[in-house]
Amino acid sequence: MNPAPESGLSSEDAELVHGLLAGGRRPLAKAITLIESTRADHQARAQKLVEALLPRTGRSIRVGISGVPGVGKSTFIEALGMHLIEGGHRVAVLAVDPSSSVHGGSILGDKTRMESLSQREEAFIRPSPSSGSLGGVAEKTREALLLCEAAGYDVIIVETVGVGQSETAVAGMTDCFVLLQLPNAGDDLQAIKKGIMELADLVVFNKADIDPNAAQMAASQMRGALSMLHPASAHWQPPVLTLSAMQKSGIAEFWQTIERYRDTLSASGDFATRRRHQALAWMWQMIETGLHQRFHEHPGVKSALPELSKLVEDGTTTPAAAAQRLLGLMSRYF
Numbered sequence: 001m002n003p004a005p006e007s008g009l010s011s012e013d014a015e016l017v018h019g020l021l022a023g024g025r026r027p028l029a030k031a032i033t034l035i036e037s038t039r040a041d042h043q044a045r046a047q048k049l050v051e052a053l054l055p056r057t058g059r060s061i062r063v064g065i066s067g068v069p070g071v072g073k074s075t076f077i078e079a080l081g082m083h084l085i086e087g088g089h090r091v092a093v094l095a096v097d098p099s100s101s102v103h104g105g106s107i108l109g110d111k112t113r114m115e116s117l118s119q120r121e122e123a124f125i126r127p128s129p130s131s132g133s134l135g136g137v138a139e140k141t142r143e144a145l146l147l148c149e150a151a152g153y154d155v156i157i158v159e160t161v162g163v164g165q166s167e168t169a170v171a172g173m174t175d176c177f178v179l180l181q182l183p184n185a186g187d188d189l190q191a192i193k194k195g196i197m198e199l200a201d202l203v204v205f206n207k208a209d210i211d212p213n214a215a216q217m218a219a220s221q222m223r224g225a226l227s228m229l230h231p232a233s234a235h236w237q238p239p240v241l242t243l244s245a246m247q248k249s250g251i252a253e254f255w256q257t258i259e260r261y262r263d264t265l266s267a268s269g270d271f272a273t274r275r276r277h278q279a280l281a282w283m284w285q286m287i288e289t290g291l292h293q294r295f296h297e298h299p300g301v302k303s304a305l306p307e308l309s310k311l312v313e314d315g316t317t318t319p320a321a322a323a324q325r326l327l328g329l330m331s332r333y334f
Contacts, residue, residue, distance in 0.1 A: 008048050017052055020151050023090075025124050028151045032126055035143045050143055053150040058275070060149045061262055064170040066160045066196070067180030072206045073159050074113040076180060076245035081117040083251045084155055092124045092153035093117070094144055096160055124153060142173050142282055171199040172281050175271065176261055178202045181222070183214040198229055200238050201261060204254065209244035216242060235268040236261060300329035 009017065016034075019027030035046040067073050074095070081091045093114070117123050126144065141158060148156050160170045171177040179200040197203075203222055208215035219240045226238055239257060243250025265271040295301055308325060311317040 009052055010045070013045055013049055017049065020053070020147065021056065023152050025121075025151075028124060028147060029126065031147050032128075032140075032144045035147070036128065036140045046143070050146060053147065056150040057146045058149065060154045060156045061176070061258070062145060062156045062158065062174040063258065064158045064160065064174035064177045065180065066170060066177070067206075068182070071180045071182050072245050073180055076204075076206055076243075077157055077159055078114040078117045079245045079248050079251050080255065081114070081123055081157070082120075083248075083255060085117075085120055085122045087255075089155050090122045090124075090153045091117075091155045091157065092148035092151075093126070093157045093159060094141055094148070095125060095127045096141060096158070124148065124151070145173060168196070168199055172278055175265075175274065176201045176258055178204060181205050181218070182207060183211055183218040197226065199232065200226075201232065201236065202238055202254075202257060203240045205240070205242045206245055208242040209247050209249065212242075233265060233268070233270045235264055235270060295326075295330060298330055301326055304329060 016027050016031055020031055031046075031049060034042055034049065037043065037046070065073055065077060077093055077095075081093065084091050095114075114125055118125050128141070128144070145156050145158065156174075158170055158174055177199050179196065179202070181203060183205055203226070205215050205219050205222075219242050222240045226240065231237055241250060241254055241257065243254060245251070262271065265274070304326060308317070308322040312319050312322050
């Protein structure tokens with residue numbers, strides 16, 4: 001596919017698209033850098049780029065991986081990625097790191113912890129700072145996911161920052177949401193209270209080799225806990241697996257479960273429905289982001305914000321009253 005002239009792409013971006021569609025990792029990395037840029041001209045180019053590539057997207061399976069720090073997400077993803085490559089797949093990993101409060105960049109550097117996988121030509125690993133975004137994912141993860149699909153990666157793995165109520169964003173952009181757990185990590189009912197369990201399509205207890213009995217007991221307790229929840233799909237009850245990423249034990253069984261999940265939901269129509277709902281939710285998120293940006297760029301808001309902020313801090317006016325005054329300055333937009 002060569003972008004048509006009417007696509008509006010510059011010759012530079014058309015060449016970038018051509019290289020990306022040819023499977024080049026460097027063009028893909030440059031394209032993701034472009035969409036992550038906050039410059040207005042870069043954002044305009046990025047939008048045209050994604051639109052030009054959209055017909056070549058949607059052919060992968062998207063897997064979200066979440067879990068508390070120390071659960072072994074990176075080790076698990078590397079073991080899974082190597083297994084998939086041996087099976088003929090091309091794997092892209094979008095690893096979202098917490099952002100440094102000092103310089104704003106990634107502070108974990110997942111790519112350095114997936115050394116074997118990062119050296120494979122069939123793999124692409126992109127660590128990106130979360131930059132304070134809620135949901136445990138970077139703001140442009142969805143666009144990066146589409147670019148990876150267009151580049152021919154048929155398995156896209158999104159590794160998130162951690163577990164919490166705001167982590168649910170990853171479930172809104174992936175086909176299968178996997179929650180990694182540790183044996184003996186506490187009361188499973190506490191996890192359910194966080195709401196994250198209601199989104200899990202698959203629960204995995206990693207590091208089962210350390211204490212196999214504890215892992216089996218934890219898995220049994222989790223199955224009982226999950227049976228009390230209403231599953232996201234009437235056609236799928238989230239299974240609970242045990243494995244050891246370090247020992248590469250149970251990885252094949254894990255992927256077989258993912259394939260069974262995809263086949264089951266595809267046959268019921270839930271797979272396509274889930275993606276349609278995700279696309280609509282994405283649109284509304286972009287609207288909210290755009291409104292937030294326009295609010296801060298509005299000349300009247302810029303002028304009035306410092307004084308109103310001080311009044312709120314001093315207790316002279318209420319936050320609600322200040323918010324109404326600031327929103328009123330944008331009335332011409334509505």
